[in-house]
Amino acid sequence: xxxxxxxxxxxxxxxxxxxxxxxxxxxxxxxxxxxxxxxxxxxxxxxxxxxxxxxxxxxxxxxxxxxxxxxxxxxxxxxxxxxxxxxxxxxxxxxxxxxxxxxxxxxxxxxxxxxxxxxxxxxxxxxxxxxxxxxxxxxxxxxxxxxxxxxxxxxxxxxxxxxxxxxxxxxxxxxxxxxxxxxxxxxxxxxxxxxxxxxxxxxxxxxxxxxxxxxxxxxxxxxxxxxxxxxxxxxxxxxxxxxxxxxxxxxxxxxxxxxxxxxxxxxxxxxxxxxxxxxxxxxxxxxxxxxxxxxxxxxxxxxxxxxxxxxxxxxxxxxxxxxxxxxxxxxxxxxxxxxxxxxxxxxxxxxxxxxxxxxxxxxxxxxxxxxxxxxxxxxxxxxxxxxxxxxxxxxxxxxxxxxxxxxxxxxxxxxxxxxxxxxxxxxxxxxxxxxxxxxxxxxxxxxxxxxxxxxxxxxxxxxxxxxxxxxxxxxxxxxxxxxxxxxxxxxxxxxxxxxxxxxxxxxxxxxxxxxxxxxxxxxxxxxxxxxxxxxxxxxxx
Amino acid sequence: xxxxxxxxxxxxxxxxxxxxxxxxxxxxxxxxxxxxxxxxxxxxxxxxxxxxxxxxxxxxxxxxxxxxxxxxxxxxxxxxxxxxxxxxxxxxxxxxxxxxxxxxxxxxxxxxxxxxxxxxxxxxxxxxxxxxxxxxxxxxxxxxxxxxxxxxxxxxxxxxxxxxxxxxxxxxxxxxxxxxxxxxxxxxxxxxxxxxxxxxxxxxxxxxxxxxxxxxxxxxxxxxxxxxxxxxxxxxxxxxxxxxxxxxxxxxxxxxxxxxxxxxxxxxxxxxxxxxxxxxxxxxxxxxxxxxxxxxxxxxxxxxxxxxxxxxxxxxxxxxxxxxxxxxxxxxxxxxx
Numbered sequence: 047x048x049x050x051x052x053x054x055x056x057x058x059x060x061x062x063x064x065x066x067x068x069x070x071x072x073x074x075x076x077x078x079x080x081x082x083x084x085x086x087x088x089x090x091x092x093x094x095x096x097x098x099x100x101x102x103x104x105x106x107x108x109x110x111x112x113x114x115x116x117x118x119x120x121x122x123x124x125x126x127x128x129x130x131x132x133x134x135x136x137x138x139x140x141x142x143x144x145x146x147x148x149x150x151x152x153x154x155x156x157x158x159x160x161x162x163x164x165x166x167x168x169x170x171x172x173x174x175x176x177x178x179x180x181x182x183x184x185x186x187x188x189x190x191x192x193x194x195x196x197x198x199x200x201x202x203x204x205x206x207x208x209x210x211x212x213x214x215x216x217x218x219x220x221x222x223x224x225x226x227x228x229x230x231x232x233x234x235x236x237x238x239x240x241x242x243x244x245x246x247x248x249x250x251x252x253x254x255x256x257x258x259x260x261x262x263x264x265x266x267x268x269x270x271x272x273x274x275x276x277x278x279x280x281x282x283x284x285x286x287x288x289x290x291x292x293x294x295x296x297x298x299x300x301x302x303x304x305x306x307x308x309x310x311x312x313x314x315x316x317x318x319x320x321x322x323x324x325x326x327x328x329x330x331x332x333x334x335x336x337x338x339x340x341x342x343x344x345x346x347x348x349x350x351x352x353x354x355x356x357x358x359x360x361x362x363x364x365x366x367x368x369x370x371x372x373x374x375x376x377x378x379x380x381x382x383x384x385x386x387x388x389x390x391x392x393x394x395x396x397x398x399x400x401x402x403x404x405x406x407x408x409x410x411x412x413x414x415x416x417x418x419x420x421x422x423x424x425x426x427x428x429x430x431x432x433x434x435x436x437x438x439x440x441x442x443x444x445x446x447x448x449x450x451x452x453x454x455x456x457x458x459x460x461x462x463x464x465x466x467x468x469x470x471x472x473x474x475x476x477x478x479x480x481x482x483x484x485x486x487x488x489x490x491x492x493x494x495x496x497x498x499x500x501x502x503x504x505x506x507x508x509x510x511x512x513x514x515x516x517x518x519x520x521x522x523x524x525x526x527x528x529x530x531x532x533x534x535x536x537x538x539x540x541x542x543x544x545x546x547x548x549x550x551x552x553x554x555x556x557x558x559x560x561x562x563x564x565x566x567x568x569x570x571x572x573x574x575x576x577x578x579x580x581x582x583x584x585x586x587x
Numbered sequence: 588x589x590x591x592x593x594x595x596x597x598x599x600x601x602x603x604x605x606x607x608x609x610x611x612x613x614x615x616x617x618x619x620x621x622x623x624x625x626x627x628x629x630x631x632x633x634x635x636x637x638x639x640x641x642x643x644x645x646x647x648x649x650x651x652x653x654x655x656x657x658x659x660x661x662x663x664x665x666x667x668x669x670x671x672x673x674x675x676x677x678x679x680x681x682x683x684x685x686x687x688x689x690x691x692x693x694x695x696x697x698x699x700x701x702x703x704x705x706x707x708x709x710x711x712x713x714x715x716x717x718x719x720x721x722x723x724x725x726x727x728x729x730x731x732x733x734x735x736x737x738x739x740x741x742x743x744x745x746x747x748x749x750x751x752x753x754x755x756x757x758x759x760x761x762x763x764x765x766x767x768x769x770x771x772x773x774x775x776x777x778x779x780x781x782x783x784x785x786x787x788x789x790x791x792x793x794x795x796x797x798x799x800x801x802x803x804x805x806x807x808x809x810x811x812x813x814x815x816x817x818x819x820x821x822x823x824x825x826x827x828x829x830x831x832x833x834x835x836x837x838x839x840x841x842x843x844x845x846x847x848x849x850x851x852x853x854x855x856x857x858x859x860x861x862x863x864x865x866x867x868x869x870x871x872x873x874x875x876x877x878x879x880x881x882x883x884x885x886x887x888x889x890x891x892x893x894x895x896x897x898x899x900x901x902x903x904x905x906x907x908x909x910x911x912x913x914x915x916x917x918x919x920x921x922x923x924x
Contacts, residue, residue, distance in 0.1 A: 118732060118897055123855075467855040
């Protein structure tokens with residue numbers, strides 16, 4: 047574990063992207079198989095150790111520490127693996143022994159469910175603190191070291207002297223520890239055969255549009271469509287006789303087919319489609335909160351699929367059959383997409399274009415749509431644009447609608463996790479309902495690191511009550527802190543006392559100058575909510 | 588104990604107050620009579636009428652706060668005592684920084700020790716901690732969680748020197764608090780065999796000169812100001828932690844950033860600071876040392892001033908010690924850990 051631990055710790059403390067790549071390259075060059083392959087799998091999130099769950103780790107540490115001290119420590123550190131690594135009783139004079147990542151992974155994969163806890167405790171007893179941390183991170187996933195799967199694959203491409211796309215093309219046919227892949231990259235073996243596997247292609251991304259862009263851009267050269275508030279997916283399909291093989295990939299290339307069997311089972315085409323996965327509520331597109339019910343699941347129940355049925359709103363076509371359309375213009379690709387969708391129907395529909403004759407006209411329509419909970423804004427795409435991987439300049443723009451703003455009063459605070467751990471960075475805020483404040487939401491971001499330090503100090507110095515990890519902060523008419531909150535939309539909610547839930551709230555400004563009495567009232571939000579129609583119209587299939 | 592200890596000492600909004608002696612200890616606001624444990628700015632504020640502290644603390648307060656930082660001052664040698672309003676007062680080394688003291692109060696058979704900030708590890712730049720048996724021990728809890736166990740400081744300094752050997756052309760920029768940590772850091776590097784001149788940010792110069800004047804050997808020290816960038820390559824440069832994120836640090840091409848602080852034990856804290864080499868070097872007691880010290884004083888009652896008081900109070904109560912947090916606001920806001 048020492049080599050692996052040294053790498054991920056170095057990556058965690060290295061802010062420069064180029065230096066991160068060098069660290070990973072060096073690791074791939076100097077560490078033998080299968081350890082480097084399991085390390086790559088871990089960095090790419092491709093390692094599945096199903097038996098190692100956080101609940102088991104909590105159980106192990108609870109047998110060794112006082113529960114109150116564990117809870118306070120976890121609250122402070124903000125990361126379960128790191129807390130346990132720091133708290134684990136040091137081996138009492140016992141030998142510090144290293145266990146290589148390959149041996150650990152292969153042992154865990156062979157172990158029965160009952161054996162896992164004993165194995166893990168045994169390793170934790172013999173590893174040093176850094177090794178314990180690395181082992182626990184490996185088991186729980188989510189390193190938070192600023193390395194994405196694509197960065198790890200880029201380092202691998204540099205190590206092998208190939209293009210990153212060459213790795214991507216064969217990646218989905220490969221399994222850890224990737225011995226064949228390393229052999230090929232070192233010139234010792236043949237290129238692994240991607241076989242007939244359906245693969246992910248890097249998607250084309252949009253830039254946020256700036257005010258000054260409108261002066262430079264000719265509306266006649268652009269098409270516009272709604273920016274649906276779902277998740278970006280790429281659907282790849284192949285027909286074999288009457289049967290279709292379909293795979294759904296997330297924007298980052300993760301295979302999410304298993305989470306959406308209702309959609310995958312309903313698709314029947316040969317090619318690659320780019321679009322937005324949404325959830326339907328009857329004939330209408332449901333708000334993002336419904337999509338969230340379906341995310342991050344490895345399996346999905348029939349009840350959930352019936353309640354939150356998935357639909358694909360397609361907006362581009364990368365391949366039709368084996369034919370690569372990516373060098374064609376958007377207008378040409380759109381014709382091919384419409385033909386494909388027209389023959390298909392059902393859960394696949396095409397994103398309807400917006401008819402507009404000037405930017406002012408489009409701005410008006412965007413403003414009218416703004417209260418639809420499933421529309422985030424407008425996408426602008428140059429009709430002549432080819433489909434280019436990455437975020438090329440000048441082709442695609444996203445024009446999100448302006449956020450709503452409301453002045454709220456800070457009521458409770460809790461310590462954050464991850465990057466913000468050990469500071470009070472999770473804030474619950476409220477608005478006035480008569481002469482009482484009612485909580486309306488929570489915000490975790492929107493402030494700078496310097497502002498975080500000030501907010502943390504404010505919380506610590508103005509605590510009026512403590513409920514476990516939660517601190518109640520002074521919130522009276524004359525004393526307290528006003529936060530200007532930006533949000534993307536409002537929904538009626540039975541779970542919140544205020545009856546309102548905010549979408550994507552964040553701290554827009556800290557109003558150190560404003561007395562809490564001047565913050566907004568619940569009625570303001572209720573009026574905004576009442577103006578919004580229930581759901582937007584269904585796009586025409 | 589003949590009396591309730593609260594009649595000898597209790598918290599007020601401006602700080603700990605002793606009614607029979609009519610004085611405060613480390614008050615946050617100006618008061619008539621203050622006893623000051625050490626010169627860190629969250630404990631030693633300007634504007635008191637009369638200050639009683641060690642010679643070193645008074646001198647450093649003058650350097651940092653300027654002449655006239657108080658109406659009048661009186662230096663208190665370690666181990667001696669004086670009586671004021673019937674309260675016997677004595678100062679004893681706390682091991683935190685140069686001149687840092689624990690303050691002992693005795694009155695009507697009750698003995699209270701206010702530790703200020705303290706550490707138990709050897710540190711050639713501060714007088715060694717001296718254990719004071721007492722009835723009530725007033726302790727800090729900056730690192731009062733079981734996750735805080737400080738490693739050997741020399742191993743941590745060794746990691747900085749290993750990086751310097753690996754990248755001999757890069758400037759190694761070390762964030763260290765200007766009073767205590769910076770001087771201890773220099774001394775550690777000397778003890779690890781680093782003899783080359785060490786460069787200082789302007790904010791560290793005066794206190795470092797004072798340490799040398801008090802006979803603490805720190806080797807060749809030079810100001811960083813006025814140097815050409817080629818004269819900076821391969822040097823160790825010390826600065827206050829806040830300067831790492833400041834315009835000041837941009838003069839160094841491609842520096843390696845290190846931070847010396849007990850908070851570096853937590854990876855997220857180290858990343859928040861932008862530390863590439865986080866060195867867990869602290870001038871405070873760690874979790875184990877807090878526990879040991881509490882037990883060794885023999886105190887039956889523990890008051891916790893600031894830091895992670897909840898965990899330490901819980902631990903004391905588990906062991907049958909009466910313990911309570913004082914919830915004093917204002918300590919620990921300096922990056923002195």
